[in-house]
Amino acid sequence: MSSVLLEVDDLEVTFRRSAGPGRKAASVPAVRGVSFQLEAGTTLGIAGESGSGKSTIARTLMGINKPSGGSMRLNGSDVGALRGRELAEYRQTMQMIFQDPYDSLDPRMKVSETLLEAIKLRKNKPASPLGEVYQLLERVGLSKSFASRRPRELSGGQRQRVSIARALCVDPRLILCDEAVSALDVSVRAQVLNLLKDLQEDLGLAYLFISHDLSTLRFMADYVGIMYLGKIVELGTRDEIFERPQHPYTRALLSAVPEPVVVDRTVRLPRVRLTGEPPSSTNPPTGCSFHPRCPLAQEVCRTTAPARRVTSSGQLAACHFAEPELVVAEA
Amino acid sequence: MTALLDVSDLVVDFPTASDGVFHAVDSVSFTVNAGERVGIVGESGSGKSLTSQALMRLVPSPGTVSSGTVLFDGAEVMGFSAKKLQKWRGSQTAMVFQDPMSSLNPLMRIGRQITESLQEHLGLSKAESRVRAIELLQRVGIPDAESRLSDFPGAFSGGMRQRVCIAIATACSPRLLIADEPTTALDVTVQAQVLDLLDHMATELNTGVILISHDLGVISSFCDRILVMYAGRIVEEGTAEQIVGDPQHPYTRALLASILKLSEPIPRRLKSISGAPPLAGRRASGCSFAPRCALAVDACLTIDPALVDTVNGRPGQKVACGVAAPAAFEFAEGATAA
Numbered sequence: 001m002s003s004v005l006l007e008v009d010d011l012e013v014t015f016r017r018s019a020g021p022g023r024k025a026a027s028v029p030a031v032r033g034v035s036f037q038l039e040a041g042t043t044l045g046i047a048g049e050s051g052s053g054k055s056t057i058a059r060t061l062m063g064i065n066k067p068s069g070g071s072m073r074l075n076g077s078d079v080g081a082l083r084g085r086e087l088a089e090y091r092q093t094m095q096m097i098f099q100d101p102y103d104s105l106d107p108r109m110k111v112s113e114t115l116l117e118a119i120k121l122r123k124n125k126p127a128s129p130l131g132e133v134y135q136l137l138e139r140v141g142l143s144k145s146f147a148s149r150r151p152r153e154l155s156g157g158q159r160q161r162v163s164i165a166r167a168l169c170v171d172p173r174l175i176l177c178d179e180a181v182s183a184l185d186v187s188v189r190a191q192v193l194n195l196l197k198d199l200q201e202d203l204g205l206a207y208l209f210i211s212h213d214l215s216t217l218r219f220m221a222d223y224v225g226i227m228y229l230g231k232i233v234e235l236g237t238r239d240e241i242f243e244r245p246q247h248p249y250t251r252a253l254l255s256a257v258p259e260p261v262v263v264d265r266t267v268r269l270p271r272v273r274l275t276g277e278p279p280s281s282t283n284p285p286t287g288c289s290f291h292p293r294c295p296l297a298q299e300v301c302r303t304t305a306p307a308r309r310v311t312s313s314g315q316l317a318a319c320h321f322a323e324p325e326l327v328v329a330e331a
Numbered sequence: 332m333t334a335l336l337d338v339s340d341l342v343v344d345f346p347t348a349s350d351g352v353f354h355a356v357d358s359v360s361f362t363v364n365a366g367e368r369v370g371i372v373g374e375s376g377s378g379k380s381l382t383s384q385a386l387m388r389l390v391p392s393p394g395t396v397s398s399g400t401v402l403f404d405g406a407e408v409m410g411f412s413a414k415k416l417q418k419w420r421g422s423q424t425a426m427v428f429q430d431p432m433s434s435l436n437p438l439m440r441i442g443r444q445i446t447e448s449l450q451e452h453l454g455l456s457k458a459e460s461r462v463r464a465i466e467l468l469q470r471v472g473i474p475d476a477e478s479r480l481s482d483f484p485g486a487f488s489g490g491m492r493q494r495v496c497i498a499i500a501t502a503c504s505p506r507l508l509i510a511d512e513p514t515t516a517l518d519v520t521v522q523a524q525v526l527d528l529l530d531h532m533a534t535e536l537n538t539g540v541i542l543i544s545h546d547l548g549v550i551s552s553f554c555d556r557i558l559v560m561y562a563g564r565i566v567e568e569g570t571a572e573q574i575v576g577d578p579q580h581p582y583t584r585a586l587l588a589s590i591l592k593l594s595e596p597i598p599r600r601l602k603s604i605s606g607a608p609p610l611a612g613r614r615a616s617g618c619s620f621a622p623r624c625a626l627a628v629d630a631c632l633t634i635d636p637a638l639v640d641t642v643n644g645r646p647g648q649k650v651a652c653g654v655a656a657p658a659a660f661e662f663a664e665g666a667t668a669a
C-alpha cells in the first residue's frame with residue numbers, strides 16, 4: 001500500500017460575485033465540501049460538469065484561489081499553516097500543466113531560458129544547469145536543438161512537452177494536469193499521455209488529472225472522481241466508476257460519450273440526454289443538487305442531501321438510491 | 332441546385348524563411364448545401380482552421396489566399412467589396428473560433444459583448460437585446476443566465492466561455508455557420524447539448540454547418556459528410572458511414588486506430604501514428620503521407636496522388652492514395668508513371 005501524498009478534506013471555495021445591473025451581490029460556492037486522498041505515484045482523474053469546480057480545486061491547491069473552508073494536507077502537513085520557506089518548498093512539490101501552453105509559456109523566452117529559470121528555484125542547484133536542461137528535454141522526448149526555440153516555433157504537442165519539462169525542473173511529487181491534452185489531436189495526445197505514464201513509472205509522480213475526455217481519463221487514472229455542482233458525487237477506482245457506475249449523473253455522463261461507430265442515420269445522435277435546467281451555483285437546488293435533472297429522483301431527493309457513502313460495489317457515491325439493485329446492465 | 336457554399340481549388344500561402352512560399356492549404360475543394368453538416372478532421376496544422384478562415388476572407392497576415400474561388404449562393408466571395416464583405420459576414424455567416432478567449436474581450440462584461448453584437452447585426456433595441464441575450468445563454472446551458480450577464484469572462488469556466496461564443500454565433504440565425512473545435516472544453520453532456528443546438532440550426536433553419544474538430548467521435552456522430560485533411564490537402568472525403576465504416580486512406584485508418592474507445596479494453600500503451608506531419612514549408616515530392624505510411628511503395632515518393640473516386644464502389648467517397656485507388660497516381664498532376 002502506498003502512502004498518502006495529498007489529503008483534501010471538506011474543501012470549500014467560495015467566490016464573491018459583485019452586484020451589477022439586474023443582480024444582487026452573491027456568493028458563488030464553487031467547491032462545496034470536497035474530500036479526497038491521493039497516494040504517491042498514483043493518478044486521480046477528475047471529470048464532471050463544465051463549471052462544476054474542477055479547475056477551482058486545482059487552482060486552490062496551487063494557491064491561486066483561496067479556500068474558504070476545509071483543509072489540504074501535503075505529506076501530512078497542513079498547507080494553510082505553511083509560511084515562508086516551507087510554503088515555497090510546498091509550492092515546488094506541486095506543479096501544474098494547463099490546457100493551453102500558449103498562455104503558460106512566455107512567448108519571448110527560448111525553451112532553454114524557460115527551463116533555466118525554473119531550475120534556479122531548485123533547492124539543490126545542479127552543477128551544470130545547461131546539462132540539466134538537455135537532460136530534461138531528453139526526458140520529454142525532445143532533442144537538444146529545441147533548447148534554442150521559442151514557443152511559436154513549436155507545435156502544440158512540443159509546447160506541451162516543454163510545459164512538462166518545466167514542471168519537472170523542480171522535482172515535483174505531484175503534477176496537476178488541467179485539460180492538459182485536450183487541445184492536442186489524437187495522435188499527439190497519445191504520445192504525450194504515454195510520456196506522462198512513463199514519467200510516473202520512472203519518477204513515482206502522482207497526478208491529479210482533470211479531463212472531459214472520459215476515455216483518456218480511463219487510460220490514465222487509478223482512481224476517478226466525478227463532479228457535479230461543486231461536489232464529488234462519485235469517487236472510486238477506475239473500474240468501479242467505468243464498469244459499475246452508481247450515481248445517475250455518472251451514468252448520464254458515460255452514456256453521452258460520442259464514439260466513432262457507424263450509427264444509423266435515421267436515429268440521429270442516439271444518446272441519453274440530460275434534460276432540465278443546469279443548476280444555479282449561487283442558489284443550488286435543495287436536497288440532492290442533481291434532483292431537478294435526475295431520472296430517478298424521488299421526494300426524499302428534493303428535501304435531503306444524500307451523504308456520501310460506500311456502495312456495495314465499493315465506491316463512494318452521494319445518492320440516496322445508489323444500491324446494487326439499481327445497476328442496470330449497461331449493454 | 333446551387334450549393335450554399337462552393338469552394339474550389341482554394342490555396343492559402345505563407346512565405347517561408349527562404350523566400351519561397353508554402354501552401355498551408357493546397358487545392359481544397361468542397362461544397363456545403365443548405366442544411367448540410369460537413370465535418371473537417373485532421374491533425375493540428377493540417378489546415379483546417381485556415382481553410383475556414385480563407386473562405387471568410389480572414390486569413391491572418393502574412394498569409395494570403397493565392398488562388399481559388401468561393402461561391403456563396405453563386406456569388407464570388409473573393410470579389411466582395413469591403414463593405415459587402417462586412418455585411419455578408421455579419422448577416423449570413425457566423426464563426427465560432429477555436430480559442431474562446433481570443434474572441435471575447437476580457438475587460439468587457441459578457442452581457443455587453445452579446446447585446447452589442449445583437450444590436451449591430453439584428454438592429455434590436457437595448458432592452459430587446461438583453462432579453463435575447465438571456466435566452467441565448469440559457470440555450471447553451473449557462474445557469475443563472477440573467478445575473479451572469481454582468482460577469483467578466485474571467486469569472487466563467489473554460490467551458491462556459493466556449494458556450495458564450497457559440498451563443499453569439501448562433502444569435503443571428505446565419506445561413507452558414509463555421510464552428511472551429513467548438514466542443515473541446517466541454518463535458519460530454521454539454522457537448523451533446525451544443526451539438527443538438529447546431530443540429531437544430533441545420534434541420535430547422537436550414538443552416539449549412541461546417542464543424543472542424545480533431546475528434547472523429549464528435550465529427551462522425553454529427554456530420555453528414557466528412558473531409559479528412561492532411562498537410563493542407565483533402566486526402567479523403569465521404570459520408571460519415573463511409574469514412575468510419577470503410578476508410579480507404581491509410582491516414583484515415585491510422586487516425587481511427589489511434590482513437591481510444593470506452594467500449595474496448597484499456598491498452599497498456601496508446602498507439603500513435605509514428606512520425607510527424609511535414610513541417611511547414613518542407614513538403615517533399617510525392618505523397619505527403621509517405622514518410623509515415625505503412626503501405627508506401629516507390630511510386631509514393633515521386634507521384635503526388637490526386638483525389639479520385641474510391642474503388643469500393645461507394646458513391647461520393649474519394650481518396651488521394653495511389654495504393655488504395657490506382658487512378659490517384661494516374662491522374663496525378665505531372666504524373667509520368669503509374
Ligand SMILES: Nc1ncnc2c1ncn2[C@@H]1O[C@H](COP(=O)(O)OP(=O)(O)OP(=O)(O)O)[C@@H](O)[C@H]1O
Nearest residue numbers: 015030050051052053054055056486487488489490
Ligand atoms: N474568478 C472567479 N470569480 C467568480 N466566479 C468564478 C471565478 N472562477 C470560477 N468561478 C465560478 O466557479 C465555478 C467553477 O469554475 P471552474 O473553472 O472550477 O469550473 P470547471 O469545473 O473547471 O469547468 P470547465 O470544465 O468548464 O473548465 C463556475 O461557476 C465559475 O463561473
Ligand SMILES: Nc1ncnc2c1ncn2[C@@H]1O[C@H](COP(=O)(O)OP(=O)(O)O)[C@@H](O)[C@H]1O
Nearest residue numbers: 345355374375376377378379380381382391611
Ligand atoms: N499566422 C500564421 N503564420 C504562419 N503559418 C501559419 C499561420 N497560421 C497557420 N499557419 C500554418 O498553416 C498550417 C495550417 O494551420 P491551421 O489551419 O491553423 O491548422 P489546423 O487548424 O488544421 O490545426 C500550419 O502549418 C500552420 O503552422
Ligand code: SF4
Nearest residue numbers: 288291294301319320
Ligand atoms: S439522490 Fe436522488 S436526485 Fe440525487 S442522484 Fe440520487 S436519485 Fe438522483
Ligand code: SF4
Nearest residue numbers: 618621624631652653
Ligand atoms: S499514396 Fe502511398 S504513401 Fe500516400 S497514402 Fe497512399 S500508400 Fe501511403
Ligand SMILES: [Mg+2]
Nearest residue numbers: 054055488489
Ligand atoms: Mg476548467
Ligand SMILES: [Mg+2]
Nearest residue numbers: 379380381429
Ligand atoms: Mg485549428
